[in-house]
Amino acid sequence: MNKPVVHVAGAGLAGLAAAVRLAGGPRKIVLHEAARHAGGRCRSYYEPALGMTIDNGNHLLLSGNCDARKFLTAIGSEDQLAGPSEAEFAFVDLATKDRWRLRPNAGPLPWWIFSSLRRVPGTGALDYLGLLRLLAPGKDAPLGAVMRRGGLLYERLWRPFFLAALNTEPVEASSHLAAAVVRETLGRGGRACRPLVAAHGLSAAFIEPALNYLAKHGVKLLFDHRLRAIDFAGGRAKALDFGGDVVQLDAADNVVLAVPPYAAQGLVPGLRTPEDYRAIVNAHFKIVPPRNCPAILGVVNGTIEWLFAFPSRLSVTISSADRLIDVPRDKLAETIWAEVAKVTRIERPLPPWQIVKEKRATFAATVDQNARRPGARTAFANLVLAGDWTATGLPATIEGAIRSGYRAAGLIAASQKEKGRPGWKTWMA
Numbered sequence: 001m002n003k004p005v006v007h008v009a010g011a012g013l014a015g016l017a018a019a020v021r022l023a024g025g026p027r028k029i030v031l032h033e034a035a036r037h038a039g040g041r042c043r044s045y046y047e048p049a050l051g052m053t054i055d056n057g058n059h060l061l062l063s064g065n066c067d068a069r070k071f072l073t074a075i076g077s078e079d080q081l082a083g084p085s086e087a088e089f090a091f092v093d094l095a096t097k098d099r100w101r102l103r104p105n106a107g108p109l110p111w112w113i114f115s116s117l118r119r120v121p122g123t124g125a126l127d128y129l130g131l132l133r134l135l136a137p138g139k140d141a142p143l144g145a146v147m148r149r150g151g152l153l154y155e156r157l158w159r160p161f162f163l164a165a166l167n168t169e170p171v172e173a174s175s176h177l178a179a180a181v182v183r184e185t186l187g188r189g190g191r192a193c194r195p196l197v198a199a200h201g202l203s204a205a206f207i208e209p210a211l212n213y214l215a216k217h218g219v220k221l222l223f224d225h226r227l228r229a230i231d232f233a234g235g236r237a238k239a240l241d242f243g244g245d246v247v248q249l250d251a252a253d254n255v256v257l258a259v260p261p262y263a264a265q266g267l268v269p270g271l272r273t274p275e276d277y278r279a280i281v282n283a284h285f286k287i288v289p290p291r292n293c294p295a296i297l298g299v300v301n302g303t304i305e306w307l308f309a310f311p312s313r314l315s316v317t318i319s320s321a322d323r324l325i326d327v328p329r330d331k332l333a334e335t336i337w338a339e340v341a342k343v344t345r346i347e348r349p350l351p352p353w354q355i356v357k358e359k360r361a362t363f364a365a366t367v368d369q370n371a372r373r374p375g376a377r378t379a380f381a382n383l384v385l386a387g388d389w390t391a392t393g394l395p396a397t398i399e400g401a402i403r404s405g406y407r408a409a410g411l412i413a414a415s416q417k418e419k420g421r422p423g424w425k426t427w428m429a
């Protein structure tokens, strides 16, 4: 008898995570990706303007991103993440020139807020209690209605923190998503807040080892293989149309649809998804960073928000950057470089640069868009969804994407037929 097949459409992190979880199990896995490469919004590429391989965007993880770290352990690349042994974030305020280091203590009892050497300068311990209101149960609401806006603590900590995590101006962002981020990171103490980056690039950490793992476990990888339509009948997906070829599905076959929301909407009738997006702008400068430059620097009161120092490159991230999408790239490069030069105290003209504008970097983490996120199950018995935009309870992040892939895989593995098989529990563990 033929093994049942799981077709995973989309080889971003969500699809890769689903495939990694299911690989080596009782089903045959086939991964279909529309592009010629895997990774989706999280990958490295060769950038001719700089003559080097860079990431499509600077990606920051926190040590509390458990599923992302489990994924890296599963594919054998956790050593690719680099970061300090304790939570520490360097900041500079461009308006006042103040510099400080935020250093939450390791444990969950936040005594760091009582230390002027660890908290934000100009703030007092009591200011931090405002966060408790965010964590209290209640209806989802814009963060601006739940937290006090303005003031040093908001401008120097909460705004940069939530803007980076949600890619949405915090005032309009979902309080539930913000609270989920706090619960999984800052709320667990500094141990869960160590900043981590893929030291040798996103592909070397997340993508290439995942593809190697899948190949080793007999997963069939098909690139340039866009899912164009799904044929449905009797409450199930019956066939997958890839243009040139149509794959008929047997009764025991399953599909994980791990494509972006706009693609999923066109493939699944009646599917409601987020429809509003936020941009991210990254600027890369080919220059060796000064010796004293922190690996990651938060910048307040500037156009730039985070500055990443790599061995031969300085890289800037600007979140919720829709206002910058129409700004000419050379003008943007000049503006951003002027700020980079100021915060790093580099005195030299604009080095070779590249600006990468991702218009639909993530769905907008607002209350109404969050409410449009579907769960993994669909109206069709053998079709599940994965992707950072599904209802993970987290904003669109690496952690959310991987968690969604794991959850989709879990649903397939736990399906009734699977339960009947001897040994399925051992395989799921």
Ligand SMILES: Cc1cc2nc3c(=O)[nH]c(=O)nc-3n(C[C@H](O)[C@H](O)[C@H](O)COP(=O)(O)OP(=O)(O)OC[C@H]3O[C@@H](n4cnc5c(N)ncnc54)[C@H](O)[C@@H]3O)c2cc1C
Pocket: 009, 010, 011, 012, 013, 014, 015, 032, 033, 034, 035, 038, 039, 040, 041, 042, 056, 057, 058, 059, 060, 061, 225, 226, 227, 228, 258, 259, 260, 263, 280, 282, 358, 360, 361, 362, 386, 387, 388, 389, 396, 397, 398, 399, 401
């Ligand atoms: C510039 C930028 C910076 C970011 N920074 C961070 C960060 O600092 N920290 C963090 O945690 N997250 C960050 N993110 C978010 C993170 O990258 C995403 O949440 C994650 O990569 C989403 O993975 P995914 O698999 O859900 O979706 P995607 O990566 O979009 O994957 C979907 C895949 O489906 C494929 N596809 C589309 N249509 C079809 C089809 N019809 N058939 C087959 N395949 C199809 C696509 O080609 C793609 O490979 C950032 C994102 C961007 C863009």
